Amino acid sequence: MASATIYQHLQQLLDQGLTVAVATITDVKGSVPREVGAKMIIHPYGQHVGTIGGGCGEADVIRVGLDVIQDGQPRNVQVDLTEEISMNSLGVCGGIMNVFVEPWRPQTGDVSTTEAAPSAAN
């Protein structure tokens, strides 16, 4: 899913008054299922949008996302897919990826950022 579509979903969820977490792949090393910049929205009731690669790694990120929704603290998660290849292990792509997981809350009264405020530098 293109990130353009992800942001439209994000807007809809926020408009419904939901707090969600957004996970973004920020670094990759070796073979991983998706590219830097891939995103997913973690939904408090399980209606997630997009994918950062599926499988156990994604399940870990979803668990972290639920914590992020709870306490509002952004976190970095390292997903390690370098296990030995065997019938029992699941994460065997061969690489490691870092995922940034951050909360997005619906609009509240205390808006501190003003739109299109020119930066101090300009």
Added chain:
Amino acid sequence: MNQPILQALLNALRHHESVVLLSVTHGEGRYADAVGRHCLLWSDPARGVVGDLGLGELADQVYADARQALAARQHRHLRYRDAEGSVQIFAEVQAQPPHLLIVGAGHIAVPLAAMGKLCDFQVTVLDDRPQYAHPARFPTADQVIAGPFRPELRKLREQGMLDEHTYIVLVTRGHQHDVDCLVEVLDDPLAYIGMIGSQRRIRAVFQLLESEQGIPPEKFDRVYAPIGLDIGAQTPAEIAVCIMAEIINVMRGGPAVSLSEQIRRERQQRRERLTART
């Protein structure tokens, strides 16, 4: 909180503006409080910045690096360390989406337009037959144009739509139209030009264009004709897969071999022989 930034971002995406979203992913020392903050910027510094990362004097450097990432169309995880602490910022590039321009609205165009949309392309379909170039036939396409081929292509050029983000596929009902359109767009800075046809036919067409229209043969080197990857495709839907696969291969710099490779090599060898002789 983040809403003005999200609004501005969605607005930019709607208008196909290239922007970069910055998110602070990690901070220590003076920058610890910045984690989770965002801002949005355009390549033109005069457009200003939406949001504030709270990085103080470091901001100018970050903005400059983010604009570089935008110019390179590549996400980057920026890292900084100074006497006051360290900070990491993810620069997420929202570049203009690639544009798939399908010329000819026949049997291949229908599955190809759907697939292009699935692969996140902006899709345009053009044909001179209004009963084929019809939105009902291409429900997911962004634009369906019914009109004469070359004048419509010129209009698209005037609108800046024949640019380096555009992948053009020539699959009209008749080879003469394909060739006309090819001659029209041969000098545009397109990301990809693909034209359907058998090897025998393509060879003959290129030779004819060289001898009768005096087009230098090197100009055909960037044309993918016969179009697509060699996967043995037969049906219109399969051919659409082989075309889309080639476009992805070109866009991502993949290693797959195009059907056009053989006659491209023949042409280059012929040129080498000619130079060797003189």
